[in-house]
Amino acid sequence: MLNEKEMNNIKALFFDFDGTLVDSLPVLKKVYLSFLEKMGYQGSEEEFQHLNGPNINQIIDYLKKKYRLTDSPESIKEMFHQLFKGIYSRQVHFFPGATDFLAWAKKKRFRLFIVTSAEPIMVSLVLEKKQVQSLFEAIISSKDSSNGKPHPEVYLRALNQADVNPEEVLAFEDSMNGLLSARGAGIQTVEFGKDFADWHEILNEFRRLVHE
Numbered sequence: 001m002l003n004e005k006e007m008n009n010i011k012a013l014f015f016d017f018d019g020t021l022v023d024s025l026p027v028l029k030k031v032y033l034s035f036l037e038k039m040g041y042q043g044s045e046e047e048f049q050h051l052n053g054p055n056i057n058q059i060i061d062y063l064k065k066k067y068r069l070t071d072s073p074e075s076i077k078e079m080f081h082q083l084f085k086g087i088y089s090r091q092v093h094f095f096p097g098a099t100d101f102l103a104w105a106k107k108k109r110f111r112l113f114i115v116t117s118a119e120p121i122m123v124s125l126v127l128e129k130k131q132v133q134s135l136f137e138a139i140i141s142s143k144d145s146s147n148g149k150p151h152p153e154v155y156l157r158a159l160n161q162a163d164v165n166p167e168e169v170l171a172f173e174d175s176m177n178g179l180l181s182a183r184g185a186g187i188q189t190v191e192f193g194k195d196f197a198d199w200h201e202i203l204n205e206f207r208r209l210v211h212e
Contacts, residue, residue, distance in 0.1 A: 002188065011164055013110050013111070013113070013169070014171040015112065016174060017114050019192075021094060023092070030087065039067060053117055053177025053181070055117050055142040056119065060077055060080070089122070096198060097198055097199030100203060101202055101206070104203060113138050113158055115182075116139065141154070150177040150179075150181045170190065173189055174192045
């Protein structure tokens with residue numbers, strides 16, 4: 001975590017979405033297992049964790065090759081979208097304390113960005129439901145990148161879009177793929193769930209660092 005001197009240099013906060021800001025991994029796992037079940041296969045926890053980070057196109061490519069699926073990438077993507085639409089915005093919720101931290105950080109004039117492997121439309125639905133979309137300047141998705149996490153491309157795009165240097169940013173991630181992606185772009189990164197147990201702890205630490 002940052003010290004007080006480093007905190008003074010921070011201008012922007014980059015947030016992963018699934019598993020970091022929102023408790024969505026159980027929903028994502030349900031979608032993954034349901035999709036494979038429809039295809040006649042059984043998923044695993046190990047494979048699900050491996051797919052936590054790559055974008056949807058990379059996930060489809062991986063599953064299509066591994067399970068020798070004959071459906072087109074477009075039809076597989078549509079199957080995923082149909083599974084997502086039914087449960088994502090309805091069952092996904094922010095972790096306790098997350099929105100309090102976001103509101104506090106915005107008030108302290110930190111610039112907030114979401115850097116995610118998720119589809120932007122899905123992220124927007126959750127933000128709108130909680131009425132926090134105005135807190136963020138942008139959603140940068142690896143959906144629009146050639147490479148998903150753990151490749152640093154999406155974080156490099158975020159740095160460019162925000163027009164900030166890596167040392168002016170702190171990122172928040174929960175997965176190894178996400179950590180590798182952010183750190184590969186030279187960004188200091190908090191591992192949510194390990195460095196801090198929850199968003200209440202993170203807010204208390206930030207308040208301490210800014211002498212609030």
